[in-house]
Amino acid sequence: xxxxxxxxxxxxxxxxxxxxxxxxxxxxxxxxxxxxxxxxxxxxxxxxxxxxxxxxxxxxxxxxxxxxxxxxxxxxxxxxxxxxxxxxxxxxxxxxxxxxxxxxxxxxxxxxxxxxxxxxxxxxxxxxxxxxxxxxxxxxxxxxxxxxxxxxxxxxxxxxxxxxxxxxxxxxxxxxxxxxxxxxxxxxxxxxxxxxxxxxxxxxxxxxxxxxxxxxxxxxxxxxxxxxxxxxxxxxxxxxxxxxxxxxxxxxxxxxxxxxxxxxxxxxxxxxxxxxxxxxxxxxxxxxxxxxxxxxxxxxxxxxxxxxxxxxxxxxxxxxxxxxxxxxxxxxxxxxxxxxxxxxxxxxxxxxxxxxxxxxxxxx
Numbered sequence: 001x002x003x004x005x006x007x008x009x010x011x012x013x014x015x016x017x018x019x020x021x022x023x024x025x026x027x028x029x030x031x032x033x034x035x036x037x038x039x040x041x042x043x044x045x046x047x048x049x050x051x052x053x054x055x056x057x058x059x060x061x062x063x064x065x066x067x068x069x070x071x072x073x074x075x076x077x078x079x080x081x082x083x084x085x086x087x088x089x090x091x092x093x094x095x096x097x098x099x100x101x102x103x104x105x106x107x108x109x110x111x112x113x114x115x116x117x118x119x120x121x122x123x124x125x126x127x128x129x130x131x132x133x134x135x136x137x138x139x140x141x142x143x144x145x146x147x148x149x150x151x152x153x154x155x156x157x158x159x160x161x162x163x164x165x166x167x168x169x170x171x172x173x174x175x176x177x178x179x180x181x182x183x184x185x186x187x188x189x190x191x192x193x194x195x196x197x198x199x200x201x202x203x204x205x206x207x208x209x210x211x212x213x214x215x216x217x218x219x220x221x222x223x224x225x226x227x228x229x230x231x232x233x234x235x236x237x238x239x240x241x242x243x244x245x246x247x248x249x250x251x252x253x254x255x256x257x258x259x260x261x262x263x264x265x266x267x268x269x270x271x272x273x274x275x276x277x278x279x280x281x282x283x284x285x286x287x288x289x290x291x292x293x294x295x296x297x298x299x300x301x302x303x304x305x306x307x308x309x310x311x312x313x314x315x316x317x318x319x320x321x322x323x324x325x326x327x328x329x330x331x332x333x334x335x336x337x338x339x340x341x342x343x344x345x346x347x348x349x350x351x352x353x354x355x356x357x358x359x360x361x362x363x364x
Contacts, residue, residue, distance in 0.1 A: 005060035009068075012057075013086050013110075015050045017093040020301065022112055022153070026065070028105035032056040040280065040299045041153070049295050062108050069097040077101055081180065091115055094183050113183040122162050131308045135272065138310065139163060142214075144271030145234035149246040154276050155304050156243040157182065160217055163241060164188055172214040177204045179219055193219075202226045209233055218242040227259035234269040249275040249309050250317055267318050273309040278302040 003011070016024050016037055023038040024046070034056050035046040046053045066073055069082030079100050086093040096111040122132055138146060146163075148156045160176075161183065168174045168187040176185075179193035179201065191204050201218060202225040208216055209229075220243050221227045234240040244255050252273050256266050281301045283294035290296040309317070 005058060005064045008054065008057055009061050009064045012046060012053060012061075013093070013095070014088060015046070015053060016110075016112055017086055017088055017091075017114055019049050019295070020114070021049070024110040024112065026057070026062050026108040026110075028102065028107055029056065032058060033062055033108075039295060040297060040302055041278070042297055044295070044297070062106065065097060065108060065110070066099065069095075071097065071099060076106055083180070096180055096182055111182060115183065120162070120165065122166060125159055125162055125306075126304045127306050127308070131306055134308045134310050135163070135274065138272040139167065139239075141239065141271060143234055143237050143239055145231060145269040146239070146241045146272045146274070147252050147270065148241065148243045148274045148276070149249060149252050150243075150276045151247065152245060154278055156276065157219070159274060159276060159304075160241050160243065161185065164215065164217055167215045167239075173212060174215045174217075175208050175211060175213045176217040177201060177208060177219055178217075200226075202229060205229045205233070209238065213238060215239045215241070220244070221255075221259065224259040224261075227256060227261055231256070231261055231265050231269045234271075235265065240269075246275065249273045249307050250321075253314075253317065253321065263318070267315070270314055271311060273307075273314065275307040275309075276304050279305050 012024065012035060019037070019039060021037040021039050022041075025036040025038070025043070026033040027036065035053065036043050037046050037049050039049060045055060047055050063073060066080075066082070068084045070084075071080045071082045079098065081099075082097045084095050084097065086095060092115045094113045094115065096113075098109050098111075100107045100109075122135060127135065138144065148159050150156050157178075164174050164176060165185070165187050174188035175191060176188060177191045177193060179195075181190050181192050184190070191208060193199060193201055193204055201220070201222060205216075205218055205226060206229065216233065216238055218226065218230050218240065221230060230240050230242055244252055246252050246255060252275075253266060253270075256270075257263065279302060280299040281303050282288040283291060283298055283300050285291050285293045286298065288298040290298045294300050
């Protein structure tokens with residue numbers, strides 16, 4: 001019996017959620033779309049994860065997804081973003097849909113977040129007992145900046161949400177600023193960034209600080225203004241959490257310096273760096289060679305590994321960076337390799353270094 005486009009889409013979404021796929025790709029091929037899952041970091045045909053699924057689907061199936069995500073069917077020349085919720089027998093999945101026009105036709109990608117797979121507590125993230133104690137110590141402080149770092153897709157949002165849930169349960173006023181909101185939370189308020197309407201991370205952050213939050217999460221620092229406001233807020237009585245893409249914990253400080261933040265303010269505000277990556281959990285049935293149990297991938301999932309740097313370790317890191325910078329010859333400094341603790345022009349709030357002409361202000 002032939003399935004309708006709606007039934008095909010429902011089956012693809014259901015299987016993707018059940019097998020633990022993080023993304024679904026619908027790639028245009030001639031008049032059809034190939035269907036791929038990203039499973040444990042690897043991209044494979046959906047039919048490899050579940051033989052009953054088709055290798056390709058019709059345009060009607062993609063149109064069905066656009067309807068479910070409340071996207072404009074008539075718009076095929078501009079990117080569109082939408083969301084939908086998939087309710088299954090054993091849980092609920094949130095899907096973020098993006099449609100992108102290409103020369104071959106519209107390409108659709110769906111990012112999946114399973115609510116029942118979320119880590120409810122810091123203890124369930126996979127940190128060692130010592131790392132948990134270090135994180136808990138900083139979470140009980142009243143102010144400061146916490147940065148969760150790692151590569152794209154390393155689980156940074158999962159870690160931050162686990163910390164936010166704990167603070168909310170403890171009675172703190174918690175807000176998060178996200179772009180996009182990938183997982184919906186009942187324990188704290190979430191703010192969706194909308195840059196097309198001028199509601200940027202920096203604009204949201206300014207407004208959110210007037211909401212009297214104890215804890216505020218900025219999903220990602222993308223520009224110097226957001227970085228300056230976040231650092232300043234962490235110094236004046238708010239506990240700020242944010243994320244940065246970095247391949248090593250020490251690169252977090254370099255990224256903040258790249259945003260023009262003065263080293264003294266970074267050293268004062270920064271309380272904790274949590275750097276993480278995902279390592280594969282190899283299938284015991286096949287020893288990592290691939291079998292039907294692991295969909296021929298050799299892995300059954302991924303587990304987070306963490307490095308945690310608290311204030312003492314950060315001070316040692318800062319000292320080492322300063323010594324390294326001061327050892328650079330003067331000629332090198334003239335070429336852009338100047339000391340980290342060099343002279344800087346003081347702006348109204350003293351946050352930016354001299355190479356940034358636009359100072360941080362609290363006014364729009």
